[in-house]
Amino acid sequence: MQYRRFGRTELAMPVLSCGGMRYQYKWQDMPWSGIPAEGQQNLEATIRRALEVGINHIETARGYGTSEMQLGRILPHLPRQELIVQTKIGPSADPKQFLAKFEQSMGYLNLEYVDLLAIHGLNTWEDLELSVRSRGCLEVCHQLVRQGRVRFVGFSTHGPTEVIIKAIQSGGFDYVNLHWYFVNQTNWPAIEAAAQQDMGVFIISPSDKGGKLYDPPAKLVQLCHPLSPMVFNDLFCLSHPQVHTLSIGAARPSDFDEHLRAVQLLDQVDELLPPILTRLEQALIDQVGEHYAKTWHQGLPRYDETPGQVNIPLILLLRNLVLAYDLVDYARGRYNLLGNAGSWLPGQRADKVDAKTLQPYLIHSPHRERIPALLQEAHRLLSGAEVKRLSQS
Incomplete structure (x- = not known):
């Protein structure tokens, strides 16, 4: 395993972390008596495999159902000083409620x-205000640090880049958990802002939210050769020194294996990545043209600036991924979450407003005349049954 300094925490963070949202038995709290023996055995085997390969960062959340309870059966039997344990708690208008959830965790x-300890799901301006205001959740976190019950404080987010940067610049957080990977690099300015604050940077769900790379389409496999898409994406993320660790949401011990191949290749990124990146860029150009490929994102309104809250940037991105890389299942899953995931994936699908209504909001885009038709095309490509977040299933 390789380790990186986790920003100003000075923790030696493994470049792979053991995320705790997939090996738990249920997404809802339940009595310990309801946990089947084989389910607990799988969790413990997953944790022991992580430690065996040097992954000593174990991450979970109050919102991950039975994850914390199941971890609590094995953590006391492990060498505590060798572990980096993280949990996350959602923001609350009542700091006493936030503290109560911490005690439960x-x-x-x-x-x-x-x-x-992270404030979990700092996704909106309201979440940010609840956290950083006087006597808010962040103040509770800092009290817990002074009491010795928490070492460092961060936040996790699925929110807009502007919200993330504002939270980073508040100065109250030591690290951030966010989304950033090859297929969606929108949050790079937030990573740069975190680096300026010397914060730890933790990438959420690089294989699932990064393209469902555990089940990649044949075209993407070919474009990423000689690497698997999963290993390519790991190396792409970790080739940036501002990124410190990738969360591997392992459901079983073997789920670490492919990611460990990436760790072995980290010293070869300068040789391995450039030809793959060139092929991936050309694949998009071949489908949409060079000018559009390089400028499609310019001048687009945010979802909350758009009639019907249509998430134009995300929809056009998903269209690109289907055309260039055949990422159909991934794109459809994300598209059909729109309208059902709240602040975790905000905005609506392209069928929620008439195309002509959008025209005045596209005046800053070099493709303003084309975008309404492209949105309609994207809807035809991607629409299907509505999807719920995994935690709602």
Whole structure:
């Protein structure tokens, strides 16, 4: 395993982290008596495999159902000083409620302290205000640091880049968990802002939200050769020193194996990545033309500036991914979450407003005349049954 300094925390963070949202038994709290023995055995085997290969960062959340409770059965039997344990708690208007959830988490985890505590899902301006205002959730977190029950404080986010940057610039956080990978690099300015603040940077779900790369289409496999798409994406992320760790949401011990291949190749990124990146860029150009490929994102309104809250930037991005890389299942899954995922994937699908209504909001785009038709095309390509977030299933 390789390790990176996790920003100003000075923690030696493994470049792969053990995310805790897929090996748990249920997404809802339930009594310990309801956890089947084989489910707990799988979780413990996954944790032990992570530690065996040097992944000592174990990450979970109060919102991950039975994850904390199940982890609490194995954590007391592991060498505590060698672990980096993180949990996350959603923001609350009532800081007492936030503190109560923290106490619940600690009770489940069977720990005296956690190394990392994140405000979970800081996705909107309202979430940010609840967190950073006087006597808000962040103040509770800092009190817990002074009490020795938390070492460092961060936040996780699925929100707009502007919200993320504002939270980073508040100065109250030591690290950030965010989305950024090859197929969606929107949050790069937030990563740069975090680097300026010397914050740790943790990438959420690089294989799933990064393109469902555990089940890649044949075209993407060919474009990424000689690497698998999963290994390519890991190396793409970790080739940037501002990125410190990637969360591997392992459901079973073997889920680490492909990612470990990426770690072995980290010293070869300068040789391996450029030809793949060139092929991927050319694949998009071949489908949409060079001018559009390089400028499609310019001047687009945010979803909350658009009639019907149509998420134009995301929809056009998903269209690109289908045309260039055949990422159909991934794009359809994301598209059909729109309208059902709240602040975790905001905005609406392209059928929620008449195309002509959008025209005045596209005046800053070099493709303003084309975009209404492209949105209609994207809807035809991607529409299907509505999808719910995994935690809602």
